[in-house]
Amino acid sequence: MNRRVFLRNSGLAGVALSTLSLSACSTEPKDAKTAADTSADTADTFALNEATVADLQEKMRAGQYSARDLTELYLRRIEAMDKKGPQLRAVIELNPDALTIAEQMDNERKAGKVRGPLHGIPVLIKDNINTADQMQTTAGALALVGNKAPQDAFIVKKLREAGAVILGKTNLSEWANFRSTRSTSGWSSRGGQTKNAYILDRTPSGSSSGSGTAATANFCALAIGTETDGSIVSPASCNGLVGFKPTVGLWSRTGIIPISATQDTAGPMTRTVRDAAILLSALAGPDAADPITQESTGKVEADYTKFLDAKALGGKIIGVEKSHLEGTSDAIPLFEKAIEVLKAQGATIVEVEVLKQVNPLGEAEYDVLLYEFKDGVNKYLATANAKVKTLADVIAFNKQNEPKSMPFFKQEILEASEKLEDLSSPKYLAALRKSHSGARQAIDSALRDNKLVAIIGITNSPAPGIDLINGDSWPGPGFSSPAAMAGYPHITVPMGQAHGLPVGLSFVGPAYGEAGLLSVAYAYEQASKQRKAPEFREPFVG
Numbered sequence: 001m002n003r004r005v006f007l008r009n010s011g012l013a014g015v016a017l018s019t020l021s022l023s024a025c026s027t028e029p030k031d032a033k034t035a036a037d038t039s040a041d042t043a044d045t046f047a048l049n050e051a052t053v054a055d056l057q058e059k060m061r062a063g064q065y066s067a068r069d070l071t072e073l074y075l076r077r078i079e080a081m082d083k084k085g086p087q088l089r090a091v092i093e094l095n096p097d098a099l100t101i102a103e104q105m106d107n108e109r110k111a112g113k114v115r116g117p118l119h120g121i122p123v124l125i126k127d128n129i130n131t132a133d134q135m136q137t138t139a140g141a142l143a144l145v146g147n148k149a150p151q152d153a154f155i156v157k158k159l160r161e162a163g164a165v166i167l168g169k170t171n172l173s174e175w176a177n178f179r180s181t182r183s184t185s186g187w188s189s190r191g192g193q194t195k196n197a198y199i200l201d202r203t204p205s206g207s208s209s210g211s212g213t214a215a216t217a218n219f220c221a222l223a224i225g226t227e228t229d230g231s232i233v234s235p236a237s238c239n240g241l242v243g244f245k246p247t248v249g250l251w252s253r254t255g256i257i258p259i260s261a262t263q264d265t266a267g268p269m270t271r272t273v274r275d276a277a278i279l280l281s282a283l284a285g286p287d288a289a290d291p292i293t294q295e296s297t298g299k300v301e302a303d304y305t306k307f308l309d310a311k312a313l314g315g316k317i318i319g320v321e322k323s324h325l326e327g328t329s330d331a332i333p334l335f336e337k338a339i340e341v342l343k344a345q346g347a348t349i350v351e352v353e354v355l356k357q358v359n360p361l362g363e364a365e366y367d368v369l370l371y372e373f374k375d376g377v378n379k380y381l382a383t384a385n386a387k388v389k390t391l392a393d394v395i396a397f398n399k400q401n402e403p404k405s406m407p408f409f410k411q412e413i414l415e416a417s418e419k420l421e422d423l424s425s426p427k428y429l430a431a432l433r434k435s436h437s438g439a440r441q442a443i444d445s446a447l448r449d450n451k452l453v454a455i456i457g458i459t460n461s462p463a464p465g466i467d468l469i470n471g472d473s474w475p476g477p478g479f480s481s482p483a484a485m486a487g488y489p490h491i492t493v494p495m496g497q498a499h500g501l502p503v504g505l506s507f508v509g510p511a512y513g514e515a516g517l518l519s520v521a522y523a524y525e526q527a528s529k530q531r532k533a534p535e536f537r538e539p540f541v542g
Helices: 004-009 053-061 067-081 098-110 154-161 209-216 233-238 273-283 291-296 331-344 355-382 391-400 412-418 426-450 481-486 514-528
Strands: 091-094 122-126 165-170 222-227 242-245 265-270 317-321 348-352 454-458 490-498 501-508
Touching: 053 067, 053 273, 067 091, 067 098, 067 122, 067 165, 091 209, 098 165, 122 154, 122 209, 154 165, 154 273, 165 209, 209 222, 209 233, 209 265, 222 233, 222 273, 233 242, 233 490, 233 501, 242 273, 242 514, 265 273, 273 490, 273 514, 317 426, 331 348, 331 454, 331 490, 331 501, 331 514, 348 426, 355 391, 355 412, 355 426, 355 481, 391 412, 426 454, 426 481, 454 514, 490 514, 501 514
Parallel strands: 122 165, 122 222, 317 348, 317 454
Antiparallel strands: 091 165, 222 265, 242 265, 242 490, 454 501, 490 501
């Protein structure tokens, strides 16, 4: 959850990797050929820098690297840069089974079995997603330390079936940034403060901050985040990534620590649109334990990469959020330039005013999340292997351990949620109708009346500074709430930098409109090529 929505509208648990040398992160695996550095935008010499899924598959197919080689390289990269070097603190825990999984995938490949495009590909996932292994699932909270899930989240099961290597879990804004009204994005009591890899004193944004920083810093090939409102697309924008929040129901939420039953979803955080499409394809599909996924039946594509067309913008009509063309934000010139790129690729531009209709719904959305959080967290904790079994227990734990659990900001949101009634409350039902239906109407009417394939806006402003005392402060525009409240798909793609800080271009479409969004987002990406790898720059003022 991106805390700025509220403002606008109302220690690494690592593993001793005895099998790895702690040499420089550019070290090659034994007997491997030298890999070319694919990044033209950084002096970083990491051998897998900016490597895509296709790049890694080709290297494994050619025998240049094994899955174990790739896993070792990424683990060395994390060792060199997460606690050392720039100290990004993006990874909260490493998977002690990672090398074993990689070797299993290598053995399958040698036997002639390749499961698909994710076979042997290293992935990092957010620490609110269950894994039935030696890792914990804590949402970054000390109150949940020791919680080892009895079974994988549904999407983790699909990730394993696809042959991916789970490297570990990423830090996040504690409780997915749903703890305090003045929280700091990227901070958790378990994982500390994640940094932005572009300028180290800037926020990585939240709540999927660790996934964003890890993916952009080339700690993994792919990362997975979760979003309620802004928590995939905002950190993706601030970290120069492609972030895709799918339609609520395309990916299962079973086994993910919740905020909202009506808005939550996991999604890809990658360096390219194609890699997002690959990951989206592998994890989509109905789950009997998550009823809303039944709505996806007949609407899921087996392979979303088939919709990636560099010429897809020709003849398309794109809606532009009018309010994002006004003001003084440093993101506006980038937005105007992006619009010109769209026009040059054959798109017709029409101004629309979605935020004018959606912003007044913010208080209703907040009420929905407060009610649903209490209900969802109590259900999750009731069957978790955690020492706390209810939201009330979490609140009590934090008070008893305040110096460690709440050294900078408190838990006003947790306390407000705990005071509420259950989901039969008339106030909750009225708020849900207002926010959910209102946001859908705003998007649907704009798409229908103007024959749009997508609506675009500025994902968010350039990342402000990390402020543990006063909390987040987000000036300028943002575009996460319409799709979040409606449960509709939203993809952000890098559209440039302001003062060395990335800014994303948002594409929003109708329910289960992933194929169309990927198509136009890919065409924009290929025409603009604005992804730039981070340089881990020191603060402007020392």
